[in-house]
Amino acid sequence: MCAELPVEAQFQAYNAxxxxxxxxxxxxxxxGYRMPTEAPSTVGKGALGAFYAEHxxxxxxxxxxxxxxxxxxxKVFDHERIHGLSPEPLESLAVFEVEAGLIKTAWFYFPS
Incomplete structure (x- = not known):
């Protein structure tokens, strides 16, 4: 399976x-990691769902x-511009690691 498939699917679901x-x-x-931290900011699909539902x-x-x-x-590297989280769009780089057709790990980078 191509690593891009679950990443594209999550991107479409995010926008929907x-x-x-x-x-x-x-x-x-x-x-999930918000870099440059060494500890994950999100652990488990349940925590991911709660964060996205609430925030x-x-x-x-x-x-x-x-x-x-x-x-x-x-690995899939997405350079994105996120609208709606602040008055101005935010740029980010997301690195997704895919295993067995699912996103297992993601690292999110934002400008300092």
């Missing part, structure tokens, strides 16, 4: 604010714009 479809793209043991998908202005995507093996 479809929590069920979004979570279907992630492994139960998912870990993202309840926002009608939320929208991600894909600026570029690179696939290297089981």
């Amino acid at each position: 604010r479809d929590l069920t479809a979004f979570l279907a793209c992630f492994a139960e043991e998912f870990k 993202r998908f309840n926002n009608p202005a939320l929208r991600a714009e894909l600026l570029s995507r690179t696939v290297m093996g089981n």
Whole structure:
């Protein structure tokens, strides 16, 4: 399976604010990191769902714009512009690690 498939599916679900479809793209043991931290900010699909339900998908202005995507093996690098979280769009780089067709780990980088 191509690593890009679950990443594209979660991207589409994010923009649709479809929590069920979004979570279907992630492994139960998912870990998410907001860099440069060494400890995960999110551990487990349940915690991921709670965060997105309470802090993202309840926002009608939320929208991600894909600026570029690179696939290297089981890693997918998305450069995105996120709208609706602040007055001005935020740029981020998300690195997704895919195993067995699901996103297992994600690292999120933001400008300092």
